[in-house]
Amino acid sequence: MASEKYDVVIVGGGPAGTMAGAAAASEGVRTLVLERDSTFGIPVRCGEGVGVNQLERFFAVDEKYVAARIKGLYMHSPDGTEVPVVSSEIGLVLERTRFDRWLAEFAALSGAQLRTRCEVDGLVTDNGSVRGIYFTRFGKRHKVSADVVIAADGVDSRVARWAGIPTQLKPADFESAYQFMLAGVDEEPGSCHFFFGNDIAPGGYIWIFPKGDKVANVGIGVSSKLCDGGTAYRKLKEFVRKRWGEPAVISEAAGGVPVARPVRQPVRDGMIVAGDAARHTNPLTGGGISAALIGGHHAGKVAAGAVKNGDVTSNGLKEYMSRIDKDIVKANLRAYRLKEGVYKLSDKAFNRTAHQIMALPAHKHTLRNVFLRGLVSQPKLMVDVIKAFV
Amino acid sequence: MRVGEKTSRTSEAPILVAVEKCDLCGGCIGICPTDCIVLTEHNLMIVGSECIRCGLCLPACPVGALTWNDGDVAAGQSTEAGDNGK
Numbered sequence A: 001m002a003s004e005k006y007d008v009v010i011v012g013g014g015p016a017g018t019m020a021g022a023a024a025a026s027e028g029v030r031t032l033v034l035e036r037d038s039t040f041g042i043p044v045r046c047g048e049g050v051g052v053n054q055l056e057r058f059f060a061v062d063e064k065y066v067a068a069r070i071k072g073l074y075m076h077s078p079d080g081t082e083v084p085v086v087s088s089e090i091g092l093v094l095e096r097t098r099f100d101r102w103l104a105e106f107a108a109l110s111g112a113q114l115r116t117r118c119e120v121d122g123l124v125t126d127n128g129s130v131r132g133i134y135f136t137r138f139g140k141r142h143k144v145s146a147d148v149v150i151a152a153d154g155v156d157s158r159v160a161r162w163a164g165i166p167t168q169l170k171p172a173d174f175e176s177a178y179q180f181m182l183a184g185v186d187e188e189p190g191s192c193h194f195f196f197g198n199d200i201a202p203g204g205y206i207w208i209f210p211k212g213d214k215v216a217n218v219g220i221g222v223s224s225k226l227c228d229g230g231t232a233y234r235k236l237k238e239f240v241r242k243r244w245g246e247p248a249v250i251s252e253a254a255g256g257v258p259v260a261r262p263v264r265q266p267v268r269d270g271m272i273v274a275g276d277a278a279r280h281t282n283p284l285t286g287g288g289i290s291a292a293l294i295g296g297h298h299a300g301k302v303a304a305g306a307v308k309n310g311d312v313t314s315n316g317l318k319e320y321m322s323r324i325d326k327d328i329v330k331a332n333l334r335a336y337r338l339k340e341g342v343y344k345l346s347d348k349a350f351n352r353t354a355h356q357i358m359a360l361p362a363h364k365h366t367l368r369n370v371f372l373r374g375l376v377s378q379p380k381l382m383v384d385v386i387k388a389f390v
Numbered sequence B: 001m002r003v004g005e006k007t008s009r010t011s012e013a014p015i016l017v018a019v020e021k022c023d024l025c026g027g028c029i030g031i032c033p034t035d036c037i038v039l040t041e042h043n044l045m046i047v048g049s050e051c052i053r054c055g056l057c058l059p060a061c062p063v064g065a066l067t068w069n070d071g072d073v074a075a076g077q078s079t080e081a082g083d084n085g086k
Ligand SMILES: Cc1cc2nc3c(=O)[nH]c(=O)nc-3n(C[C@H](O)[C@H](O)[C@H](O)COP(=O)(O)OP(=O)(O)OC[C@H]3O[C@@H](n4cnc5c(N)ncnc54)[C@H](O)[C@@H]3O)c2cc1C
Pocket: A011, A012, A013, A014, A015, A016, A017, A034, A035, A036, A037, A041, A045, A046, A047, A048, A049, A050, A118, A119, A120, A121, A152, A153, A154, A155, A156, A157, A177, A178, A179, A219, A254, A255, A256, A257, A274, A275, A276, A277, A281, A286, A287, A288, A289, A290, A292
């Protein structure tokens, strides 16, 4: 069997993996990113909405991968009330095929080695410590020894489990999702819409993210606790037909979104888990790009530091825990509690909230006010609302 | 960009994969408690011997590609083809 040695090997070439690759390689350690698919960024399983601040924390936004700037947010209650929401955050609709590719190039320019069509299918271990991975390419098995393995293998992560890290999701913590990219649809560029209701999207919502040139992402996430298999696809088709008839479809994809508490112990001797694999998606919104970037960045930096210090045990890697605790975990636990609160709302409560907000002057249509009113019957959540929506 | 074939696997598997519906999104894997679902670049496979028949993967599938292998359909074959919407 062919065998190689790297300091850090990263499984998965999504935003978490490439960001980890860039962060580790820029510290001067030998870094390898392995992606199962044949192209970084394809297929796209994402609505592509992200906050500018989240990106600018790491790099200046490059117009190359921006499809549209978000100008307005509209929430729709089950009875059809449209509530324009004011938000101070500046959002973008990305072109993820270009964004993920740009990130891969960013990792390469930072000094990382990247490879496609390499399916990681086993861990090299020694006395319970992770010491590398095995991958298969064109039917041939290869071994890569590494001081640290970063599991950034997405929602369907198995790598972390192989190291004994429980990442399994409960049905209530899993959104089953589907999305179409439609063309020829008359949607105002930059105006994003969210539709709620127990009939429209049980335990989730439908989104429209217009990308300009009459192209829009329209997608759905539904709770797999409340739905049967196929619900996501069926409900979305219904919605599309009602709103646009039979529009042209540019692409479509199924997907899964963890809406869970973050993995409790995302480090082991020789391993760090980041991104969707660590269940870092925001459980309230289902957005996971920014957490993947942040977690990937910290994972790469901490892994490189541990390699240089010669301590890659879980103790040597535990700085990752404190870094993400501050940046991801606290906010996500809060979002998780809010999600549970929102889950309990009836359509009637959604409608009532929408009407109350519409009775306020437009500048008071903030997410904070929406949640304060919507969750008023759950006073325990008020502090979370206030902290979540400053 | 898949060129290969998606296959439902092993005659003993209690769950069947409708290969023409499966989008290889891997959602079912996130929810499988026994790690018995395997996704490669081109295939989704259920390893029958490790499946505990909990059924959690069925509702997790956005397109409804997973069904019980209740004997109506020969194992290893897909369920009826086509659009599962109306
Ligand atoms: C329908 C849908 C809509 C979404 N909309 C949004 C949105 O609008 N905004 C937002 O912020 N987030 C959104 N998300 C979530 C977002 O897409 C994810 O949180 C994000 O992609 C996570 O990044 P990641 O790097 O952790 O994982 P991924 O992007 O999933 O990358 C994981 C990579 O690992 C590879 N891989 C897996 N296993 C192996 C293996 N064994 N060997 C080698 N490679 C492997 C995969 O091929 C994949 O490329 C959405 C998700 C879905 C499903």
